Amino acid sequence: MLSTMQDVPLLISRILTHGSTIHGTSQVTTWTGEAEPHRRSFADIGARAAQLSHALREELGVADDERVATLMWNNAEHVEAYFAIPAMGAVLHTLNLRLPAEQLAWIVNHAADRVVIANGSLLPLLAPLLPHLKTVEHVVVSGPGDRSLLADASARVHEYEELIGGRPTTYDWPELDERRAAAMCYTSGTTGDPKGVVYSHRSIYLHSMQVNMTESMGLTDQDTSLVVVPQFHVNAWGLPHATFMTGVNMLMPDRFLQPAPLAEMIEGERPTHAAAVPTIWQGLLAELTARPRDVSSLGQVTIGGSACPPALMEAFDALGMRVCHAWGMTETSPLGTVARPPAHAVDTPEEFAYRLTQGRFPASVEARLTGPGGERIPWDGESAGELEVRGPWIAGAYYNGPGTEPLRPADKFSEDGWLKTGDVGTISRDGFLTLTDRAKDVIKSGGEWISSVDLENALMAHPDVAEAAVVAVPDDKWGERPLATVVLKEGSTTDFAALRAFLAAEGGIAKWQLPERWTLIEGVPKTSVGKFDKKKIREAHSLGKLDVTTLN
Amino acid sequence: MLSTMQDVPLLISRILTHGSTIHGTSQVTTWTGEAEPHRRSFADIGARAAQLSHALREELGVADDERVATLMWNNAEHVEAYFAIPAMGAVLHTLNLRLPAEQLAWIVNHAADRVVIANGSLLPLLAPLLPHLKTVEHVVVSGPGDRSLLADASARVHEYEELIGGRPTTYDWPELDERRAAAMCYTSGTTGDPKGVVYSHRSIYLHSMQVNMTESMGLTDQDTSLVVVPQFHVNAWGLPHATFMTGVNMLMPDRFLQPAPLAEMIEGERPTHAAAVPTIWQGLLAELTARPRDVSSLGQVTIGGSACPPALMEAFDALGMRVCHAWGMTETSPLGTVARPPAHAVDTPEEFAYRLTQGRFPASVEARLTGPGGERIPWDGESAGELEVRGPWIAGAYYNGPGTEPLRPADKFSEDGWLKTGDVGTISRDGFLTLTDRAKDVIKSGGEWISSVDLENALMAHPDVAEAAVVAVPDDKWGERPLATVVLKEGSTTDFAALRAFLAAEGGIAKWQLPERWTLIEGVPKTSVGKFDKKKIREAHSLGKLDVTTLN
Structure with a gap:
């Protein structure tokens, strides 16, 4: 009927x-x-x-x-x-x-x-x-x-x-x-x-509605959004289309993406919202620390593209700019999750932990976790699996050139049509996603998974560490083991043993997960969109170009 | 492609x-x-x-x-x-x-x-x-x-x-x-x-997304919505489906729709939002005046079904319950417009006037006005026409029984498939709808339209008038003229001449629009959903059952 x-x-x-x-x-x-x-x-x-x-x-x-x-x-x-x-x-x-x-x-x-x-x-x-x-x-x-x-x-x-x-x-x-x-x-x-x-028109239209829903960015025509995330990067997270649906004003930085002009435009135009990847926010934070500006208009800051380090979130909170984490990818239009804490956690000690997750799925995005053997992983907040998603603004194939059938590579799309995100993580009972790794960045050590991201976050919490990237390297006994590559802050005098002790004592890292292999680098290589390019680190290691110290 | x-x-x-x-x-x-x-x-x-x-x-x-x-x-x-x-x-x-x-x-x-x-x-x-x-x-x-x-x-x-x-x-x-x-x-x-x-599943799904958009009700899982509008009336304005999309809690009155239990449940359960027709709110206001309760939780009150009298809106504002007007009908799922003032009017003297309109159309509802001769009427905030709408949650036909083709009566649907709402009004340049009449309630006097609703609102602003309904009655000279039917408050001693003078002096009603025909009634008859049943008044008049006074 x-x-x-x-x-x-x-x-x-x-x-x-x-x-x-x-x-x-x-x-x-x-x-x-x-x-x-x-x-x-x-x-x-x-x-x-x-x-x-x-x-x-x-x-x-x-x-x-x-x-x-x-x-x-x-x-x-x-x-x-x-x-x-x-x-x-x-x-x-x-x-x-x-x-x-x-x-x-x-x-x-x-x-x-x-x-x-x-x-x-x-x-x-x-x-x-x-x-x-x-x-x-x-x-x-x-x-x-x-x-x-x-x-x-x-x-x-x-x-x-x-x-x-x-x-x-x-x-x-x-x-x-x-x-x-x-x-x-x-x-x-x-x-x-x-x-x-x-x-499609349909996917962009529905995605625009979702962006305007309260659980997502939830802006109105009283808002101005500083759209730092490039329009050449997943449609600027859908903002140009979504803002025309509800009259949200847009502030566009054009080519002026350096921290100083960004700070200047925030002070001058008083946007109420901004959207960008963590790298941009790191730079802006340094700028604001060096040369304070009035950024008080900026109540809501959407961060996506990669995980927001807790220290960055706390620093922005202290400036009155409330960070809201979101997760997505080109294949998801990109809105996959948004980390608005659930009602029961608001104004409680739990709230910050919820905000550090990737967030909760909206009604139009179905999610499931798949284990290394293809088995379903429960939503228990502890068991990790590869995230697979389904929905009207989620890709089900790739373009294969004019006049051809779309491509559906088996490592990207399940047999029943879900997108395999390549992200590994957990989902809590109330649907909050916590990503721990890219599937290819997980360290498979003796049949167990070690999260490279957990190690990186724990390392970056050390006051002397500017950046840290952890990759899997081959190990005769365990299959793979973590290699920690560390960028120290200027003038720092800490050593690897101290860092490893810090991981165990302050970072909550289990003893069997602590890296033996360590190396100092001058900067973590980045991809074109500012993400850690671990492929480059793995290559440098396999070519013997890194000076690795092994702790016993 | x-x-x-x-x-x-x-x-x-x-x-x-x-x-x-x-x-x-x-x-x-x-x-x-x-x-x-x-x-x-x-x-x-x-x-x-x-x-x-x-x-x-x-x-x-x-x-x-x-x-x-x-x-x-x-x-x-x-x-x-x-x-x-x-x-x-x-x-x-x-x-x-x-x-x-x-x-x-x-x-x-x-x-x-x-x-x-x-x-x-x-x-x-x-x-x-x-x-x-x-x-x-x-x-x-x-x-x-x-x-x-x-x-x-x-x-x-x-x-x-x-x-x-x-x-x-x-x-x-x-x-x-x-x-x-x-x-x-x-x-x-x-x-x-x-x-x-x-x-359809599609229409309800899209409508649910719209209800959750910031420009509509914009609730979150921190809210509790008191759903007074019946579930048997246009799907309770879409709330049961919409709330499951975003986790908004619902407070359901069951059969306890009288003012006293409603006041009791607001005080006891502290909902943050409520949705109902004006009649319910009129009753609740009287109850709260007689027996004050703590209703401070109720920040947002959605009123629809018929226009909210300005006095009611002011009275609710004074209690800290902000009224938000909305317009819709069974054929529109029902969300057609929501009266959130535009950014430039917020906290200005214009704001109240915007809130009294029926509101602004969301992106998915297209609107146009059609004049008595089928011509398009401009969006100038002054020219009135019949409202026609189009969109994915707007009806394009009526059900005609099992196994039959749907009905598309020409007085309800245009040839190009738009819904003729039967409502007459104006649309401002920025898309705010102001309804003045039902098409069948407009008084066609000497080739001009007189709004029965304008006359009713102006009458009800008189301190001695409890209710008033105005209908068109046949007139030899003008075709139709207004008949004012008035319910006076207890103990009132005003007369028709004084009311007519009030309409001209305080109500801003043009001289040629002032009613000559007046009658006192004990109460305005209502339809099953609490709207003025003007058909009954017209019937009573045509059967000579009303005692009409004619002023010169």
């Missing part, structure tokens, strides 16, 4: 129309490095998005389902592209400008992008890449930057403002199937070729 | 599983009239809903798509039915116990209900009705009440607790098409036969 409800698809054009009319006075403010930032209303963004769609279709001949790439910072024009491209029926393809050049070229060629919209400030990156981009015919340049870098380009070069100027400010958005592709993002995996995740 | 997202349907079983695990400790508290209310955790409700589904399927043979009726107050067992019936693939059919007996019988027969779950306290209503219910084979009785009333019933009678007891507490919920029927509700229209609206 069918319902008598209207059959209305969930489309990005609907979010745009809503945001640019009912929330037309809400604003996107873009940092320019000048005295005054640039301000554009949602109404103007709606009108300009329509102009961009007209230009793409009528001038550049962009067809339905065609991928249109963006190589841009977080700014108002990038928001326009976020709506114009999917609303007209094409596919927004955000390029991660931090990837190595060869990987970027591979991705553009794989997606067969014909049009790239690029910020002028990124032409030094794009220009040398262009000869390797086989399918690119048009480059649309927005914002300041040296155009002469494109003098020899074989692609046609357009000025963004000239291209869209004078075109109609409304567009008769097509009524699409909500399961159609709307946007895509390649994962910057540390192994193999990058993998494309293709979001 | 299709996305690579998982194709996961939006199902009520998912909300149940989520609520009863991750929010398993949240509670439904049901008032019993005894010293201690009854408390049941979401986890227990999940287990018992599974038992109920087993009983319905295995014992009573309920098939897929079969309607299962409930004749129940707001209580934990009704919540169990809310989940069990749709989750297993059947259709929850809530019966409005305030309807006249003949209409109730008509509805049950039209829906072809074979099973009715009824509260024991409602057997005095059900027992005399049963001989007229042609399809009913099973009555399942829950809660206190005299079972002997069913001694002569031809239907089989079951005890709810015995029926579900001992059955498995989990159920392998089927993976349904999200567009399948989940629940149905007949509208208690004042003309013609009742009309069935059939909600």
Whole structure:
């Protein structure tokens, strides 16, 4: 029996129309490095998005389902592209400008992008890449930057403002199937070729609703969100689409991602919310310690991308900026969990422990844990397994190029269609996820698992340790054992034996889990999105490039 | 190009599983009239809903798509039915116990209900009705009440607790098409036969997300919602499903809907939110004035069903209970608008005016106004038209009985599928709806519209007026003119001329809109859901039963 409800698809054009009319006075403010930032209303963004769609279709001949790439910072024009491209029926393809050049070229060629919209400030990156981009015919340049870098380009070069100027400010958005592709993002995996995740109108629409639910970010049109997380990184955690649903103002840092300008824009524009990875917050905290600013507006700070060290959370709490942990990945749109403590823990000593978890799953994300042998692991808060998730904004496959069937590698997707996240952790009875490791970073020692992350956190709690990464290395007796690589703070005089004693005495690490192997490094290598790149450490170790001390 | 997202349907079983695990400790508290209310955790409700589904399927043979009726107050067992019936693939059919007996019988027969779950306290209503219910084979009785009333019933009678007891507490919920029927509700229209609206899993799921968005009710698991709006009235405004999505606790009044027990449960259980129609709040306000209680917990009060008089809103504000207006109808699930003031009006003199509107549309509800000649009316806050809406939880048809095609009457649905709400009003540039009339209550005087609601509100602002209803009556010269029917407060000595002068001087009513015809009545007749029943007034007038005074 069918319902008598209207059959209305969930489309990005609907979010745009809503945001640019009912929330037309809400604003996107873009940092320019000048005295005054640039301000554009949602109404103007709606009108300009329509102009961009007209230009793409009528001038550049962009067809339905065609991928249109963006190589841009977080700014108002990038928001326009976020709506114009999917609303007209094409596919927004955000390029991660931090990837190595060869990987970027591979991705553009794989997606067969014909049009790239690029910020002028990124032409030094794009220009040398262009000869390797086989399918690119048009480059649309927005914002300041040296155009002469494109003098020899074989692609046609357009000025963004000239291209869209004078075109109609409304567009008769097509009524699409909500399961159609709307946007895509390649994962910057540390192994193999990058993998494309293709979001649908439906997945982005539902995800936007979830972002606006109380248990997630829960913002209103009285809020301004400082969107530090890049728009080229999992759709800026869904914020540009979600804010148009509820009129939340956005503050966009453009290329000014250094701690000093970030502190300046917080003081000057008084955002109430911010979203970024821990690395950014570490830097900001150091900046604020060195040069205090008024950051009191910033009540809520969403941290994701990797676990937030307890010390960082405490430091931000002390500044009145309440950190809220979230977990997700490119394959999960990304909202997977948000660490809002349950009612019974609020204002109790338990609260901080709940906030340190990755958080609780929303109704639309189903979760299960799978053990090393494929068995189901109970939600008891103690037993660890690989996290698998299911839901309407969770990937079930990867893009395999134009006109091909999607890829479903068995190490990424279960037979019944769940995403294998590659993250290892526990889930409590009340549904709070605590990740302990990437599946590939778990140390398998004598048939037991040792968490590299637990060891790292315990090490980083030592006052002399700036950073620490722990990886598994081969061991004749145990199979694998932990290798602790440590960055000491300047002027520190501690030694490995003292650190190991600290792990046991203060860190709560069991004796059999304590590392024997130790090495000093100058800095932990990072991936393009700022995560510890343990693959590099393992490689350096296997090549004998690390000076390892073994304690008895 | 299709996305690579998982194709996961939006199902009520998912909300149940989520609520009863991750929010398993949240509670439904049901008032019993005894010293201690009854408390049941979401986890227990999940287990018992599974038992109920087993009983319905295995014992009573309920098939897929079969309607299962409930004749129940707001209580934990009704919540169990809310989940069990749709989750297993059947259709929850809530019966409005305030309807006249003949209409109730008509509805049950039209829906072809074979099973009715009824509260024991409602057997005095059900027992005399049963001989007229042609399809009913099973009555399942829950809660206190005299079972002997069913001694002569031809239907089989079951005890709810015995029926579900001992059955498995989990159920392998089927993976349904999200567009399948989940629940149905007949509208208690004042003309013609009742009309069935059939909600889908998809519409209820999306509506639940919207209820939990910041711009709607925006509650968390730290909240307790006093659900006064009946579960037989548009799914209790979506609260039972929405609360299971986010763990909001529910306080259920069962049959204790009088002002005194409501005041008692607010003081005793300290809910943070409540939802009800204005009539309930009027009564509660009188009770609190007569016998003050501590109602300070109640920060947010959602009022819908009909417009909230400004005086009532002010009175509640003064008690620290912030009223939030909302508009909807059976055909809109019901969330159509919520009157949260826009950011720029917060803490300004404009704020109250915004709160008095019906509110702003969420992203998923599209709205347009249509004039008397079918023309589009602009969103200028002044021009009035009939409101038409579109969206994934808006009805596009009515149920026409088992195995038939849905009905799409032209006065209810536009040719392009929008719902004609029958409500007349204006929409401001920033999307705030102000309803002035039901389309059929607008007074068409000499080619212009006069709002009956404006006249009523202006009249009710007079200190001597208890209630007032204005209807259109035929007029030889103008086509229609307003007739003011007034209920005076006890001991009042004002007269019609003074009231008319008050309308002009204090009420801001234009001279040509002032009523000539006046009559005193003892009380405004109400519909089964507490709205002014103007049809009855018009009938009484046309039959010459009203004593009308005409002022010159």
